[in-house]
Amino acid sequence: MTVGDSGSAVRRYNTARLRRTFLLIWRSHPSSAVASIVLVLCQAFLPVALLFIIKQVVDVIAMAYEQQASVPTDTVMELIVLAGIVAILESVVSSARRVIGQIQSDAVGERINDLIHAKSIEVDLAFYEDAVHNDTLHRAQELAPNRPYRLVNTIQDTLRNLLSLVALAGVLTSFHWMVIPILVLSTIPGATLRLRDAPRFYDWWRKQTARERKARYFGSVMCSRVFAQELRLYELGPYFRARFLEVRGAMRAASKRNALKRARADVTTEVISVCGLFGVFALLGTQTLEGNLTLGSLVMAFQALQRGWTHFGATLRGVTDLREDDLLLQDLYRFLDMKPKVGSPDHPMSMPRTAAPGIVLREVSFRYPGAERNALSNISLDIKPRQRVAVVGHNGSGKSTLIKLIARLYDPSQGLITLDGIDLRALALSDLRAAVSVVSQDIVRYQETARDNIRFGARGMQADDRVIVAAARLAGADRVIARLSAGYDTMLGNVFDKGTDLSPGEWQKIAMARGVIRDARVVLLDEPTSAMDPKSEDEILQAFAVITRGRTSIIISHRLSTVMTADCIYVLEDGRLAESGTHADLMARNGAYARMFEIQAVRYRG
Numbered sequence: 001m002t003v004g005d006s007g008s009a010v011r012r013y014n015t016a017r018l019r020r021t022f023l024l025i026w027r028s029h030p031s032s033a034v035a036s037i038v039l040v041l042c043q044a045f046l047p048v049a050l051l052f053i054i055k056q057v058v059d060v061i062a063m064a065y066e067q068q069a070s071v072p073t074d075t076v077m078e079l080i081v082l083a084g085i086v087a088i089l090e091s092v093v094s095s096a097r098r099v100i101g102q103i104q105s106d107a108v109g110e111r112i113n114d115l116i117h118a119k120s121i122e123v124d125l126a127f128y129e130d131a132v133h134n135d136t137l138h139r140a141q142e143l144a145p146n147r148p149y150r151l152v153n154t155i156q157d158t159l160r161n162l163l164s165l166v167a168l169a170g171v172l173t174s175f176h177w178m179v180i181p182i183l184v185l186s187t188i189p190g191a192t193l194r195l196r197d198a199p200r201f202y203d204w205w206r207k208q209t210a211r212e213r214k215a216r217y218f219g220s221v222m223c224s225r226v227f228a229q230e231l232r233l234y235e236l237g238p239y240f241r242a243r244f245l246e247v248r249g250a251m252r253a254a255s256k257r258n259a260l261k262r263a264r265a266d267v268t269t270e271v272i273s274v275c276g277l278f279g280v281f282a283l284l285g286t287q288t289l290e291g292n293l294t295l296g297s298l299v300m301a302f303q304a305l306q307r308g309w310t311h312f313g314a315t316l317r318g319v320t321d322l323r324e325d326d327l328l329l330q331d332l333y334r335f336l337d338m339k340p341k342v343g344s345p346d347h348p349m350s351m352p353r354t355a356a357p358g359i360v361l362r363e364v365s366f367r368y369p370g371a372e373r374n375a376l377s378n379i380s381l382d383i384k385p386r387q388r389v390a391v392v393g394h395n396g397s398g399k400s401t402l403i404k405l406i407a408r409l410y411d412p413s414q415g416l417i418t419l420d421g422i423d424l425r426a427l428a429l430s431d432l433r434a435a436v437s438v439v440s441q442d443i444v445r446y447q448e449t450a451r452d453n454i455r456f457g458a459r460g461m462q463a464d465d466r467v468i469v470a471a472a473r474l475a476g477a478d479r480v481i482a483r484l485s486a487g488y489d490t491m492l493g494n495v496f497d498k499g500t501d502l503s504p505g506e507w508q509k510i511a512m513a514r515g516v517i518r519d520a521r522v523v524l525l526d527e528p529t530s531a532m533d534p535k536s537e538d539e540i541l542q543a544f545a546v547i548t549r550g551r552t553s554i555i556i557s558h559r560l561s562t563v564m565t566a567d568c569i570y571v572l573e574d575g576r577l578a579e580s581g582t583h584a585d586l587m588a589r590n591g592a593y594a595r596m597f598e599i600q601a602v603r604y605r606g
Contacts, residue, residue, distance in 0.1 A: 017333060018326055025152060029107035032100050039097040040156050044163035046090045048171065051303055053083040097156070105152050115336055116140055124340045125409045126369050135209045139331040142212075151325050158318030161311040171304045178283060204258050206331075211251050218244040225494070342411055348428035351435060352420035356521055356552045359383040359406060364415030366401060374413070375401040376575045383568075385420075389554045390563030392593065393572035399556045400441075402572070403524045406554070407436050419522075434459050437520035441527035443507045447493035450481050450510065457514035467517060474547060475513035476539050480506045505536055516547055523548050525555040537562070560597045569593065 026033050057079045060072060120137070127133045221227045221240050231237050361381040367374045376398045383389050391399050404410050405417060408424050417424045424432060437457070446453050454471055455463050463471075468488070472478040484490035484500055491499040492510070502510070512528055525544065541562060544555075557563055564583045571579040571586070571593045578592050586593035 017330060018322065020333065021151065021325075021329060022155075024111065025104070025108055025155070028111040029104050032104040032107065035100045036097065036104060036152075036156055037159075039093050039100060040160045041163065042093045043090070043097060044160045045167060046086055046093065047164060047307060048167040048304075050083055050086045050090070051171070051307075053079055053086065054303070057083070101153055101156065108152060112332065116332075119336050119338065122340055123338055124342050125404070126341075127338075130369050131210075134213065135206075136331055136335050138213050139206070139209055139328075140335040150321075151329075154318050154321045154325065158315055158322065161315040161318060165308060165311040165315055169308065171301075171308075200261075204254065208251055208254065211247050215244055215247045215251065218247065342408060342429070344428045344430070345426055348431070349422055349426045351427060351431045352422060354385060354420055354521070356386040356550060357420040357435075358385045358387075359522065359552060359554075360416075360418045360421075361405075362416045362418075364405065364412045364417060366405060366410060366413050368401075374575050376405070376412075379415070379572075379575075379577050381570060381577070381580075383552060383554070385552055386550055387552060387567045388548060388565075389552075390566035390569045391554060391556045391572060392558070392560060392563060392569060392596065393578075394596075396574075397572040398575040399572055400526050401575075403438065403440075403526045403554065403556065406522070407438050407524060408432055434518070435520055436522045436524060437515045437518040438524045439512050439515035439526065439528045443504065443511050445493055445502075445507055447495040447499065448491070449488065450477075450484060450490050450492055451488040453492055453510050454513045454517055457517040459518060463517055468513075471513045471517035475509050475516050476536065477506075477509040477513040480509055505533065509536070521551060523551055523553040525553070525557075527556055527558065560593075560600055 057076060060076055060079070064070065064072065116137075123133075127137075218240050222231065222237065222244070231240070359381070360383070361379050364376060364379045365374050366376045379398075379402070381389075391402060393399050401410075405412055406424075408417075408429065411425060419427065419432070419435075446456060448456075450472075451465070451468055454468050454477070455461050457471070458467070465488070469478065472481055472488075480502065481488055481490070492502060493499045494501045508528070515523075515528075523544075528544070537559075544553075545565075555563060555566065563569055567582070568580060569583060569586060570577060571591075573592060579586055579589065581589070587597065
């Protein structure tokens with residue numbers, strides 16, 4: 001089933017999914033699941049026991065008055081004390097169930113969040129570039145904080161109501177066989193309407209997802225430091241406030257329409273149910289007047305009827321609530337069941353043992369999900385072992401995409417990429433990622449210590465301080481860290497308390513140290529000096545000349561002075577390979593590279 005499926009497939013009640021939910025709840029916290037079952041059983045039958053005790057009290061007193069005898073006070077008091085004990089037990093069990101329910105709900109919530117996080121890490125990078133997939137993830141995340149508590153309580157309450165109803169049905173049937181049929185007939189319309197409306201509610205909820213994500217985005221723009229400067233400089237605050245209110249207004253109107261539809265259905269069903277209830281009242285009252293029921297039996301029947309009517313309606317509502325939860329949970333399970341397309345084969349080949357493998361691309365094309373044209377078309381490259389290669393071109397020419405394909409963040413739409421003659425898809429992902437180090441222009445700012453920011457680059461985060469310091473020194477990050485108050489133990493960023501934010505160039509050096517610490521055979525540099533001044537850039541390029549020695553490396557840069565010493569330069573235009581050769585070769589050809597180089601040279605001379 002695809003993410004966008006709805007219709008009849010959405011509307012089918014899925015017992016397998018419900019079983020999966022029960023297993024999820026059980027595995028999240030088995031002891032609380034057992035405790036809740038015991039408490040539910042107690043909660044189901046204690047009220048019935050209390051009804052029998054009250055019946056005995058009324059019958060004893062009524063019989064004494066009928067026979068004009070003295071009321072057996074001791075017997076009555078014993079029954080009343082017993083009734084009080086049962087009532088206290090009811091209260092204790094109810095409180096205990098709330099506590100156990102909260103523990104169970106928290107455990108289920110943590111379990112669901114953990115499953116969502118694990119799957120979020122596993123899915124392809126392309127997942128986050130698809131609006132439909134992002135809607136699915138949003139709906140799955142929406143379930144985590146509130147659905148578990150509701151689901152656990154709905155299941156427990158439905159079970160309790162069902163068990164109580166079975167016990168009370170036996171009591172009520174003993175008074176008159178018509179009682180149960182009347183109750184059933186009076187509550188079925190409500191259950192039918194709610195079951196019918198459950199898919200409509202689900203469809204409404206799905207349609208709200210895109211609006212909800214938009215509202216959150218507009219809210220984050222107004223409340224995030226990332227946008228704070230431009231919001232003030234360009235006075236964009238009123239625009240985003242209006243956009244937020246516009247989207248939320250549309251959501252509120254849709255929610256109101258949905259609530260009115262439900263209210264009309266609820267009023268109709270409640271009227272039918274109340275008529276059935278008072279019809280049974282009349283039947284039992286007549287039976288008492290005719291002498292078929294004792295006064296105690298009438299009191300017990302009325303109380304049993306009230307409880308039975310409540311439990312029956314609650315049971316049916318629970319079933320319909322589970323129906324809604326079943327529909328909502330399918331988005332969670334659909335997300336959890338996604339399989340990444342970029343993965344390891346069942347029987348991966350061994351990684352090449354060469355210290356600097358060669359990389360070959362043959363007729364490689366790639367198109368991003370939902371894009372109208374290829375990002376790369378028919379690219380063929382032959383990068384020799386230990387070769388230092390540069391890729392240049394205008395924005396949008398496909399340079400960064402090429403890096404992502406070699407790192408196997410994506411697989412080509414067509415064509416082949418090999419590492420020492422082995423198809424990348426035949427290698428275990430973990431082995432390939434361990435052999436490749438990527439330093440990107442998209443700086444990732446981890447709100448952790450400077451030490452951890454660098455250690456994250458090591459395989460399995462296994463790196464001692466000596467290795468961390470060496471990587472920082474090589475990337476030029478050691479001078480940045482030396483100025484921090486707590487050195488390598490300084491919390492970076494300003495999201496948490498006592499954090500220290502860095503300039504873009506300083507963050508770039510930390511990111512490069514993270515890339516350097518991995519002893520990779522292939523080094524991929526995607527505009528690594530984009531946020532640096534010329535002096536820092538020169539320092540970094542000298543450092544990378546050292547770390548890439550004896551390794552296969554590819555560097556992407558807009559600054560052509562950076563790539564002049566590369567063994568081979570590839571020029572991309574509109575996703576296609578336009579030229580290749582050394583700097584001298586390309587300048588002599590007087591083509592695209594020469595024109596770009598001359599433009600930059602004039603700018604620097606001017």
